[in-house]
Amino acid sequence: MEAIHITDVAxxxxxxxxxxxxxxxxxxxxxxxxxxxxxxxxxxTSFVSPKAVPQMADATELVQELSRVFENLRLSVxxxxxxxxxxxxxxxxxxxxxxxSATEMMNQKNINMSLDAxxxxxxxxxxxxRDHGLRRRAYxxxxxxxxxxxxxxxxxxxxxxxxxxxxxxQEVVIADTIGAAAPLDVKERMSALAExxxxxQLAIHLHDTRGMAVANAWAALEAGIRxxxxxxxxxxxxxxxxxxxxxxxxxxxxxxxGQCGFDTGIDLNLLLDxxxxxxxxxxxxxGGRSSAWLRRRRARDTSASAS
Ligand code: COA
Ligand code: ZN
Numbered sequence: 001m002e003a004i005h006i007t008d009v010a011x012x013x014x015x016x017x018x019x020x021x022x023x024x025x026x027x028x029x030x031x032x033x034x035x036x037x038x039x040x041x042x043x044x045t046s047f048v049s050p051k052a053v054p055q056m057a058d059a060t061e062l063v064q065e066l067s068r069v070f071e072n073l074r075l076s077v078x079x080x081x082x083x084x085x086x087x088x089x090x091x092x093x094x095x096x097x098x099x100x101s102a103t104e105m106m107n108q109k110n111i112n113m114s115l116d117a118x119x120x121x122x123x124x125x126x127x128x129x130r131d132h133g134l135r136r137r138a139y140x141x142x143x144x145x146x147x148x149x150x151x152x153x154x155x156x157x158x159x160x161x162x163x164x165x166x167x168x169x170q171e172v173v174i175a176d177t178i179g180a181a182a183p184l185d186v187k188e189r190m191s192a193l194a195e196x197x198x199x200x201q202l203a204i205h206l207h208d209t210r211g212m213a214v215a216n217a218w219a220a221l222e223a224g225i226r227x228x229x230x231x232x233x234x235x236x237x238x239x240x241x242x243x244x245x246x247x248x249x250x251x252x253x254x255x256x257x258g259q260c261g262f263d264t265g266i267d268l269n270l271l272l273d274x275x276x277x278x279x280x281x282x283x284x285x286x287g288g289r290s291s292a293w294l295r296r297r298r299a300r301d302t303s304a305s306a307s
């Protein structure tokens with residue numbers, strides 16, 4: 001079976017936008033449940049201004065605790081500028097991600113920088129991270145459509161992806177931040193991007209706003225993409241991008257990939273434990289499109305093994 005690689009971004013992309021305050025201990029527990037289910041890579045938090053994203057104010061404490069507990073889990077943190085990188089380094093992070101939006105307006109809204117300033121900040125941060133021996137990812141946000149500027153040109157996304165690769169990103173993550181992409185578009189764009197970034201270093205980050213996330217993930221698989229971001233329970237959204245709803249749910253991706261002959265290394269019943277836990281913490285029902293069926297199957301499995 002061919003493997004696909006999944007980074008669960010629920011603790012960062014998922015939680016950053018929640019109105020309920022999530023205590024550090026609950027974040028640790030969620031990551032532990034993900035790890036138990038076989039998730040090998042997690043985006044844990046972000047080193048951004050706590051005024052901009054209060055939910056991530058405990059980033060230092062969380063990373064310190066995580067590094068103590070999980071030695072074999074790949075843990076990435078968002079660090080959009082040098083200040084974020086310095087804080088990540090001080091906390092002991094081993095992997096960072098920069099976030100560059102493809103449009104002028106989205107950079108302004110998200111990180112208060114022009115596109116040119118955001119490119120420079122991302123390049124600088126990647127260079128410095130490389131000097132410190134950290135692993136490096138770079139997001140190209142609103143790579144398909146921007147809530148402020150409309151459709152994003154493929155040439156723009158390709159140019160920025162290439163720049164991030166040249167600046168030392170080991171993984172370039174193409175993000176459909178507001179979940180506006182369609183499967184054919186995903187297939188065409190990811191195929192074109194694979195000509196400027198080695199496909200082994202290209203990842204896709206999908207949102208499910210229009211119910212297209214699984215179809216889009218399939219389209220990306222067809223384009224040869226094997227690295228995916230997803231969020232357990234589909235928890236997600238961006239506080240700075242109006243209309244950004246939940247992410248591609250990890251359980252939907254794992255189910256679809258398994259049905260199509262790809263190995264994710266993730267156990268769906270154990271993953272449901274993480275969904276159940278997150279529901280308790282966020283005090284609302286969660287789960288991808290498949291979760292009701294997955295829960296029924298789990299109940300059947302449990303009663304079959306008890307009899
Ligand atoms: N972590 C913590 N604090 C930071 C920081 C970081 N990475 N970068 C800047 N700051 C602090 C500065 O020290 C300064 O603090 P002060 O007001 O106490 O003096 C304040 O934030 C403003 O600094 P400035 O350089 O003028 O930044 P800004 O106000 O233009 O904000 C960001 C830049 C990137 C820090 C801010 O826009 C941000 O955190 N955005 C959130 C991005 C995000 O998480 N988006 C969702 C995921 S894509
Ligand atoms: Zn996202």
